[in-house]
Amino acid sequence: MVIYGVSFDMVGKQPIVLLKAVDSNKFLPIWIGHPEAAAILMKLQGASTPRPMTHDLLCDVLGELEAKCTQVSVTELRDNTFFAQVTLSVNGREVEVDSRPSDALAIAVRAGAPIAAEEVIAESAIEFEHEVEDQEEVVDRFKDFLDRVSPEDFKGDE
Numbered sequence: 001m002v003i004y005g006v007s008f009d010m011v012g013k014q015p016i017v018l019l020k021a022v023d024s025n026k027f028l029p030i031w032i033g034h035p036e037a038a039a040i041l042m043k044l045q046g047a048s049t050p051r052p053m054t055h056d057l058l059c060d061v062l063g064e065l066e067a068k069c070t071q072v073s074v075t076e077l078r079d080n081t082f083f084a085q086v087t088l089s090v091n092g093r094e095v096e097v098d099s100r101p102s103d104a105l106a107i108a109v110r111a112g113a114p115i116a117a118e119e120v121i122a123e124s125a126i127e128f129e130h131e132v133e134d135q136e137e138v139v140d141r142f143k144d145f146l147d148r149v150s151p152e153d154f155k156g157d158e
Helices: 034-044 054-064 101-111 118-124 135-146
Strands: 002-008 015-020 026-031 067-078 081-090 093-099
Touching (some): 002 034, 002 101, 015 101, 026 101, 034 054, 054 067, 054 101, 067 093, 067 118, 081 101
Antiparallel strands (some): 015 026, 081 093
16 A cells, blocks of 8 residues: 545535555545645655654654664554554564554554555455546545545444
């Protein structure tokens, strides 16, 4: 998965991060908070702040402790809420830490860690019918989609 972009729900003005499967036209929208959207966008756009923000601080602490974020995973969608894990390499062992997807993604963009979401993609992704190369076209189509969708549309079969 890659972070394809961050947009806003036209109705509630809630930020949404759009993940895209690398090998297909499947997209996963995840509603997130404003601070996390700002943290993700700042890093994606190469912006910096005079002092470390929370996700920068966490990555700096991990570095000082000689730990490394090796992957983040969006693990499930339950009761209209996405769940995630941050995988760390610490002293030669892997440690998985529960996380909100927004925080995990903000850490991933700082650490250069891969993003996984295979099971959630299989259950909850949006798939465009034709190959989409133009990012602006995808964002426009995604905004049209957001005008008509609610979080309940992603809960899948139970």
